[in-house]
Amino acid sequence: MSGLQGLAQENIWFDKSRYDEAERCFYEGRNGVPQTSQVKTSLQGSKGHTRSQKPRERKTSQNASKSEDQSELASRFKSLELDNKNLHKVVDDLRATLSKLESRMATLEKGQSPASKSVTVTKAAPVQKPKVEKHNGADDDDDIDLFGSDEEDEEAERIKAERVKEYSQRKAKKPVLIAKSSILLDVKPWDDETDMSKLEGCVRSIQMDGLLWGASKLVPVGYGIKKLQINCVVEDDKVGTDILEEEITKYEDYVQSVDIAAFNKI
Template sequence: MVDDLSAALSKLECRVALLEKTPAAAAGKSAPHKSRALVKEEDNDDDIDLFGSDEDDDEAEKLKEQRLKEYAEKKAKKPALIAKSSILLDVKPWDDETDMVKLEECVRSIQTDGLLWGTSKQVPVGYGIKKLQIACVVDISYLLFQVQSVDVAAFNKI
């Protein structure tokens, strides 16, 4: 019975040594035939090329060059557009007593070449204070007595 337990313990030590990637010879035990077969299979994995071969790289490089050339031709055909910017402004009043409808009228009264006012809405800030959020292409910071500050909330190239 002691011999059977010793043999079972020896097999377990060999398996643990294989799992820890330590050689069974370093532990002073010989590995069973089954484990040696597993080690040989692991050694055979070196033949697998996980990253592809050089032939694939040449084909991929040719394909990349072709796509870049097609993209450049397509880009050259497009007419150059005049870039405009769409700006979403947050106009914050000094306090909750500011008439937001009148403030929006004052803001929209600003007229400049190239100015196009878009949609607007009142967004709650806190403590009953609302800010005016309005889309435009202009600077409105000169309304000194009604506007505390102007921040660009969003900026998109069109």
């Protein structure tokens, strides 16, 4: 009974949960699981001892949080100081530029700037008001000229006429473009016995102002008959195709017909 009485005096049965926690932590440590700080406190003594350690842990945690807050405040304070220095620098730069602008405005107002010397200000001519002549008599109302004399109108008309004359003279000096055309004619004889050399001579004998004959050749038509294909350059205002055909067909002994093979503007 002495052994049972000794066990009855122990507090192990009341702290069973604490010992179970210590056992669990022990096996976790053997298996490689990191142990927490609560395992050491559970193995160091009674309940009163563990309760006394909890406020210490709270105090250390509070001290750590306070130190973190202080470091954070210090970093913020440093950043605010840097921002304040930058703002002071910006304000100083703005003041310097403002002082420069004020000095430039002062020099511009005094008229001492070099730019103001080169600028020339032209004043508009004063507008002349119409002169109104005063007369005492009522019969002279028709002679009042409300818009001044007619000399200004005459001067404007004279200047306008001179300008028109100068323009017409300049226009007359410019070379006038002459419209020309290149015509290719087919002159057909009556038969194969027609002398084509004489036929070409008759065609080239036609002379007009604005007509210039060019190259020619004989082109076979069929059955031994050849036609004369001749080129000419004409001025459109002076020589027309109708007149040219009429002049060529006058040589009835040699020419049967005249056709225009090609007509091109030059």
